[in-house]
Amino acid sequence: MNHGAGGRATAQLVSELFARAFDNPWLAQGDDGAVLPAPEPGERLVMATDGHVVSPLFFPGGDIGSLAVHGTVNDLAVMGARPLYLSASFILEEGYPLADLKRIVDAMAEASRSVGVPVVTGDTKVVEQGKGDGVFIATTGVGALPPGRAPGGASARPGDVVLVSGSMGDHGMAILAVREALAFDSEIRSDSAPLACLVETLYAAVPADAIRVLRDPTRGGLATTLNEIARQSGAGMLIDEAAIPVHPQVEAACELLGLDPLYLANEGKLIVVCAPEHAEAALAAMRAHPRGRDAARIGTVIADDHHFVQLRTALGGMRMLDWLSGEPLPRIC
Amino acid sequence: MSEDTSTSPRQPRFERRRFYVRGVVQGVGFRPFVYRLAQELELSGWVRNDGGGVEIEVQGTAGNLSALAARLRGEAPPLARIDTLESELREFDPADHGFTITASRGGEITTAISHDAAVCPDCLREMFDPSNRRWRYPFINCTHCGPRYTLTHGLPYDRVNTSMAAFALCPDCAHEYASPRDRRFHAEPNACPECGPRLGLLEGFGITVATRDPVAETLLRLLCGEIVAVKGVGGFHLMCDARNPEAVGRLRERKSRENKPFALMVANLESARHWARLSSTDEQLLAAPERPVVLCDKRPSVDQELWGVAPALAAVGLMLPYTPLHYLLFHDYAGRPPGTEWLRRPLDLALVCTSANPGGEPLVTGNREATRRLMGIADAYLIHDRDIVVRCDDSVVRSLPAVRAGDDGVQFIRRSRGYTPRALRLTEKGPAVLAFGGLLKNALCLTRGDEAFLSQHIGDLESASACQALDEIAEHLQRILALSPEAVAHDLHPDFPSTRAAEALAERLGVPAFAVQHHHAHVAAVEAEHHHRGPVLGLALDGVGLGTDGQAWGGELLRVDGARFERLGHLAPLPLPGADKAAREPWRMAAAVLHRLGRGEEIAARFHEEQAAWRLAELIAAGTRCPPTTSLGRWFDAAAGLLGVCRRMGYEGEAAMRLETLAAEFGPVLPLHGRWRIAQGGSDGGTLDLLPLLAELADEPDAARGAALFHATLAAALEAWTLRAADLSGVRTVALSGGCFLNRLLSRDLSRRLASRGLTVLEARQVPPNDGGLALGQAHVARHLLTEGI
Ligand SMILES: [Fe+3]
Ligand SMILES: [Mg+2]
Ligand SMILES: [Zn+2]
Ligand SMILES: [Zn+2]
Structure with a gap:
């Protein structure tokens, strides 16, 4: 050319x-x-x-x-x-x-x-x-x-429910797999997809002011996005690791590579912070939509002056789901 | 202020003097001690606490005043420590008769806070005397013993500033408290069954157990195999009968702690000797009023009789009772004999005694918090209504065979209860700096003048509650020292919560924040405690610390000179397959070494139990997600992985600890000379490559022999490497620091070798060599930066 x-x-x-x-x-x-x-x-x-x-x-x-x-x-x-x-x-x-x-x-x-x-x-x-x-x-x-809609990162309040529209880390791992020529038993595909229709479905199901925050967890993944919301809103979050959907292949690849799927990019996933009384309706609406079939309720917004995002691990412990200032650097002494 | 010591030869000369005593002099029975001295020396005047320590104004013969000064220093109460004693002449007052203890006076607070101490022999005598009004009273104490730091909100150390403020003294206790000749004169936590705190026993969801004797009930439950949370001095312990494998197994399961060793509490030294071979230093440490957990040489009895307490390790952590409540449990077990004779007889009861810190979070301190956070772990809770104000974990120490004179042969693994908040003396006065430490085993350090106050162990900053504890303790340190830092210091790593806390505080206070490289700080901590001035070679060996080049350092040979350091050399880098994951799975490090040996095709077969083995081989070959590290800790892991000692770690440092245990069991071997390479690099220290040694281990069928060869050859290699740098640089003092020096075989061997080559060896003694001592080094470097104006 x-x-x-x-x-x-x-x-x-x-x-x-x-x-x-x-x-x-x-x-x-x-x-x-x-x-x-x-x-x-x-x-x-x-x-x-x-x-x-x-x-x-x-x-x-x-x-x-x-x-x-x-x-x-x-x-x-x-x-x-x-x-x-x-x-x-x-x-x-x-x-x-x-x-x-x-x-x-x-x-x-x-x-x-x-x-x-x-x-x-x-x-x-x-x-x-x-x-x-x-x-x-x-x-x-x-x-x-449309009038009445005002989702914003600063609007999460203690008691609100955190929802995700599907599995985490697919795009990031798909890119990594190609870039590093990693072959897995079954191909890991990017989740790249438009979210407009899913968002409209959501607004049709619950009152506009029940949707406090909408975000797409792209670069930095779920962990980074949740930390952004927490800091903007001046609140903390309590997230349940076991409730976060992750594809088994992505999980296995992360295990091998020592990566955390919660820090990998997504290109077709929605984070919704929703008023608690409408959370079930929002979840049901998302699950009825083809792009939200695996939607899940993953945690709640809590009052916390430190704005920490805390993860209740699968083993029952608590760990900080911290934000990173750049690429993850080795830290274990 | 100077002492005028001229005396008239004939007539006794009378004079009046004001003494200023600084150090740990409050809450340790210092004023009654002064009162007694004044009576004996026929001095009149007064004594009082002030914010700076104790003030004494007395008059009498000049000779008796000098005698007072000498005896203040020579006969101070057991928990007191006098740092300075100054005096000035005052005008003689002929009308002054008698001696009084006057009220505390406020003022600038610079006095040291006293630490928590185990119940003293006098109190033990009383509590086991059936005719004493404190017979078996679990909160007995006096000015020579008991909790202090963990009870105290702020200074001055008065009852109103402690959690004893809630308990009004009964007439008997009030009398003791007010009687200058009494051992309990101004014993702030003084209490008795009439007026003091009481015990209670809870079970399940915090339901009170209807029992008139919570101690007896607790012992019964322990003997039946229950896990009981017992409120101690700085937090709760989880206890169970160590002789009951089922109970120990349940505790492991509930704490999700597969094989991390548990500490044991036994009644006395006589009992401890059954479980461990105790050196005289071990015995001193065990019986010291600080009552640390002491890592001792395990006897076979531990593995034979206490199944699963300290698996695959040569050491067992032992601790003697330190609260009256602990003693009561053993007293009950002994059948409640009157008197203290039983304290010198061996008892076969051994209790697992582990910090109640679910999921690695901070220690539980509150009653309601205990039932909430320990739900599903503890079957019952032995509680009381005296609040723990300051959380403080048990300290952990170990004796070391001395390699040279002047080395007291004690090493801290964790410096906390009993030692906090005692000041470490620094070489000189300097600006106040608050240093925030690292990520794991975090502790803070605040300097004041020529003192450094290292905080209690805060723990791994991986949970929100640990990060909150960090903030609280930072604030508490500033409050009790009445000091706002002129600068803060932190690690170079941008993503440590400690780094962020430091930056936030610096911004709030408008003071500079200094990032100190991890290994520079490790070396500086050793320099600081040894008052070393001038350049030093620093051998910093640990897991990982972020280097100035953004890489994962951990086997570093530095030249440190105050605020500056130069990286003279480092270990040959190994790939970290899967980054931090490799720090938990030694088989990955073994695979990395096999790859470097050109034997990558063996990885899949050697680690066939690992599903990902062949994939990992591909990753390493492609260099994907394999950041390099110069860490010695990872070389240890690789050796453990190659020898089949440990494939995956259940707790931090497990692979290296098991390797050390095997090497110690095998016994000393000669190092394999020539099984390392030092790549020449101009005037620098060069790169030390241990690959030839690891090649040897890869084909060694006997893991114990391999472990011994690894230790011996590593020490020889490090000796050669360090000597080369010493010769090239002309610096003859070497500071050894970093978590790898918790390895006793390595640290003894290397320090003996270096000393025999004429080098002056400095080792971490007052603070742990691991990241628990990092904050001291950070503070030291920051003070240099401030004063050298770089
Ligand atoms: Fe370190
Ligand atoms: Mg964008
Ligand atoms: Zn006492
Ligand atoms: Zn009383």
Whole structure:
């Protein structure tokens, strides 16, 4: 591939590959931006952006293209918003195989179509060989926030219930397995998936103000996300290790590698902090949804000035589910 | 203030002097002692406690005043410690007659807090005298004994500042308390059956057992195989009859503690001799008023008669009773004889006596807390209504064969009850620094002037309650020393809760926070206790500490000079397959060594019991999740794994402890010379590689012989390595520190070897060589940083 410097080749690439894949009226206009209709009366706009740099670009259960859609759509969804539109910006490295690019763009288009969120504007830059890592994709999304919804990391209160929509650590372990060429008895697949529909199901099942916090536990995993919520809310949490769903293969791989699935990234999972009186309804609604079949109630929010997230271990002991300032460093003296 | 000692040869000269006594002088019977001296020396005046210690103002002949000064130092009560005695002349007052003890005066609090002590012989005599009003009273004490630190909220040490404030003295006790000649004069916890705390027995969910004799009932239950939580001085113990394997097994199961050794409480030294070979140092340690757990050489009787108490180890932890309540249990077992004769006769009762700290969390101290947190572990609770204010675990010590003069041959494994909060003397005065220690076996250290106060053992900071305890004890230390630190110190590791607590406090106080490298701190702790000045070689050998390069250090040869250190050399790195997981599974380290030996294909077959064995071999070959470490602890693990001694550890340090036990049983062997390599590295100490030794062990069929070869050759290798660095650097003093020096074989052998080569060897004596002593070193380095202005 050699389409640098905004030349004719790039224009041709954009029109042929991207326009065809993402095909929608806004993009088809070919203007510098997209003119979009106003949201419903009473709704507010929500905007989120995400840069995607993943290695490898293809992994079991997804690729950078679908991930770029899900990442931003999920950021909007956990704000309580209905995702409406996406923009995409590609940074491509010279020499990257067009066939692979086409696979990525097709997967991205498929993801965008299946969640019903079109890519309405975009941009492409090509950088010299060695200055990129194949493909980087930045996506920005716009969504509409219906009135009454205000999930926020600071809203958890003592007594609230903590729910997760499914198994933890699948994406992180899937990526690691490919990156380190680890073969397992059965393939570990990324959970990369959109959460918008699940979030709408949840809001249909319980009053909007019962949903205190929505989060997608991406980088840093469940442990890091729970710590963020605890600190933002000024509360502590008591989590029951045995209640947290983890796939047996992920568990076994973690055992071998000395990793904790609670610190591994997820790309299609929801953490819900919910008012206790609506927790059962929220759980039932999630379990009835295909993306929330394994949803579980994993703990409660407690009053704690230290904002500790405590884990009741399978053996009955208590341990801190701490946040890490970076990569886990060996610590046992 | 200086002492004017000129006296007239003919006429006795009269003068008046004010004495200032500093040290551990409050709550130890110091004022009655001064009162008695004043009477004998015909001095008039007064004595009082103040925030700084004790003040005495007396007048009499100059000769008797000098005699007073001498006898204050020479005859001080058993629990007192005088650090300084200063005096100044005052104006003689001809109208002053008689001697009085006056009320305490506030003021700047700098006095040392006194530690908890075992019940004294005088009190034992009284409590086993059927005619005494305190016959079998479980809370008997006097100014020479009993709990102090663990009862006290703050200074000055007065009853109102202790948990005895809730008990009003009866007339008899009040009389003792007010009588200057009485052993209980100002004994703050003074009490009797009329007015003092009482016992109670609970079972199940905290239901009171209807019994008139909770002690007898407790003993009965223990003898029937129950597990009873017994309230002690700094927290609860879990006790069971050590001779009942079923009870011991149940305790292990309920505590989820597979084979970690349990300590035993026995009635007296005569009983202890049945279970262990005691050196005279062991006997002194066991009987000391601090009453630590003493690790002693186990006799075969332990494994024959007390199944499963200390499996696969050469040592057994023994402890003598220290509260009157403990003594009552044994007294009941002996059939309640009158008098104290029975205390010198062996009793066959041995009680497992382990800290009630479920799941490795902090020790249980409160009654209601006990029934809540020990539910499902204890069958019953022997409680009382005197609150434990300050949590304090048992101390653990061990005697060491002395290798040179001046070495008192005692090593701390855990410095806590009985020793906390005694100050360690530092070389010089310096700024107040609060150091927060490491992650495991955490203890804090606050310095004041030329004193360092090491806190009690706080434990592993892996639970929220341990982290809360850290905060509480940090606050308590500052309060009882009436001191706000000018700086804080912590480990280099950013994710230790102790690091975060230190940073938070520094921010709140607006003072600097210093990150001190782990092994630098280990070496500095030894320097601090030995008052060493100037450069020193530091051999820091432990599990893992974060290095300045972000790697996992643990076998380090440093050149330390105050605030600075230089890494002269380190052990050859081994991969840690699965990072921290490898620190719990020695077979992983053995696999790592096999790989380095080019024998990776043996991994799957050698460790076929491990399902993941062949996968691990792949990981190691690919270098996946295998961060390097220079830790000596992991080399020990590898040796244990290769020799088939320990594949997975049930408790920290198990592999190394079992290896040491086997080596000790096998007996001394000659080291295998040439089975190590020191990679030359310019002017530095070089890299010490033990791979050739491990190659030897990989083919050694006799685990005990392999263990002995490992110890002997390791000591020889470390000697050669250290000597090389000493020759290159010209530094002839070496400080040995880090958890590996809890290994008695290694530490004795190496320190003998280095001393015989003319090096001055400094070892951890006042504080544990493991991470329990880290805070002292951190504080020491931080004080250097502050004063050297780096
Ligand atoms: Fe250490
Ligand atoms: Mg994002
Ligand atoms: Zn006494
Ligand atoms: Zn009384």
